[in-house]
Amino acid sequence: DADVTQTPRNRITKTGKRIMLECSQTKGHDRMYWYRQDPGLGLRLIYYSFDVKDINKGEISDGYSVSRQAQAKFSLSLESAIPNQTALYFCATSDYRQGATGELFFGEGSRLTVL
């Protein structure tokens, strides 16, 4: 089983709908992240969390919210989805003790299409 699991893997929805992407990890890492990947733009950071009580905005947080329900769970919500939020979303974790390398462990991605 994957160490970082994202659900759903694929989702098609309509403009204005509320969508939640979920992420769970078994690596025991404190830090969790949500990135989005768009063609020609690489990966961009949406939100990150150092622990359950710590949530931080990333480069492109507008239109998104997150919840860190437990050390192992970090969910991303789109309160009212719009077509330009169509993208591939990645959850990632990192271990503070390995922080010097910046190594992120990514999930397999959630492809979201907003019609």
Added chain:
Amino acid sequence: DQQVKQNSPSLSVQEGRISILNCDYTNSMFDYFLWYKKYPAEGPTFLISISSIKDKNEDGRFTVFLNKSAKHLSLHIVPSQPGDSAVYFCAASEEAGANNLFFGTGTRLTVIP
């Protein structure tokens, strides 16, 4: 504005030859640089990193070179193997750890058998 740039969207190399992937950055505060590899339908996986106090880091067939004055880094793969065919992302950060990594747009490497 893209702070980390990979100007070559794709690269094709014969098996056994050297693959050189390039990355440029604009933020002089970046101190840590990483390369990630991504296969289709999978998340990116960490490949190799380098701190700004070094100009070279080697791990098996993979070597990363950093030229701070030119704000340029490159990833060399020698010898290239078909299994290396993937998208490679360059990433940079101002501080140790992955608090805020800036990624490039990726280069798709194809190694031809």
